Amino acid sequence: MNAALQRLLELARLDEEILELARAIEQKPEFLRLEGLKMDRQRQSAAALVEARKHVLKEDDLLELQVKGNAQRAGELAGKQNTVKTNEEYQALSREIASLKSTNSVLEDRILEGMTRADELAAQVRTEEARRKELEAHLARVQGELERQIASHREELQRREAARAEFVRGIAPDHLARYERVFEKTRGVVVVPVIDYVCQGCHIEVTPQVVNLLMGDEEIVYCRHCNRILYLAK
Numbered sequence: 001m002n003a004a005l006q007r008l009l010e011l012a013r014l015d016e017e018i019l020e021l022a023r024a025i026e027q028k029p030e031f032l033r034l035e036g037l038k039m040d041r042q043r044q045s046a047a048a049l050v051e052a053r054k055h056v057l058k059e060d061d062l063l064e065l066q067v068k069g070n071a072q073r074a075g076e077l078a079g080k081q082n083t084v085k086t087n088e089e090y091q092a093l094s095r096e097i098a099s100l101k102s103t104n105s106v107l108e109d110r111i112l113e114g115m116t117r118a119d120e121l122a123a124q125v126r127t128e129e130a131r132r133k134e135l136e137a138h139l140a141r142v143q144g145e146l147e148r149q150i151a152s153h154r155e156e157l158q159r160r161e162a163a164r165a166e167f168v169r170g171i172a173p174d175h176l177a178r179y180e181r182v183f184e185k186t187r188g189v190v191v192v193p194v195i196d197y198v199c200q201g202c203h204i205e206v207t208p209q210v211v212n213l214l215m216g217d218e219e220i221v222y223c224r225h226c227n228r229i230l231y232l233a234k
């Protein structure tokens, strides 16, 4: 492989590393955004449980009021029984009192069910809270680690870019200009092998003449379709 081609190949490897570092830096904020969304969902589900528990307790309060009202009414009716004149009136009041008592027994069962449900919800809230704290701690650790990684990637990127600036001085300006044009367009590898007469950049067949030029190894050979710089794969 001639020296000019060797240098261009090396430049392509440098650029690949630079692109990879830049990509790694870009991906990190997206990762943190997704972790943040997970956190939000966790907060929302905990908040929904807290609300559900409040609702159950409020219902129970209303039922308690009804029970109290019924009990008071039953007490009044019992007092009235002492003043009635006829047996029919007495019986009617007894039936009304019995009905109020049976209603209250149903309501009291519902109140108990509500209390059980509220206890269950309280336990779930505690579980969700514990999970949220765990997630928060995990996220803080991940964030710290990522920030350290990004900082080290940035430093590495700066070093590589400086190395590249130094390196391209050794490349003929016309070769470099052509390289840069293709690089801008592809944002990827500019120097590619030819395998079985096929350019590995655009996957289109090259002519035997191109292969002959590559075998001669005296000049830089470009793919006529994608303009990438070609070399013969060993």
Ligand SMILES: [Zn+2]
Pocket: 199, 200, 201, 202, 203, 204, 223, 224, 225, 226, 227, 228
């Ligand atoms: Zn090509």
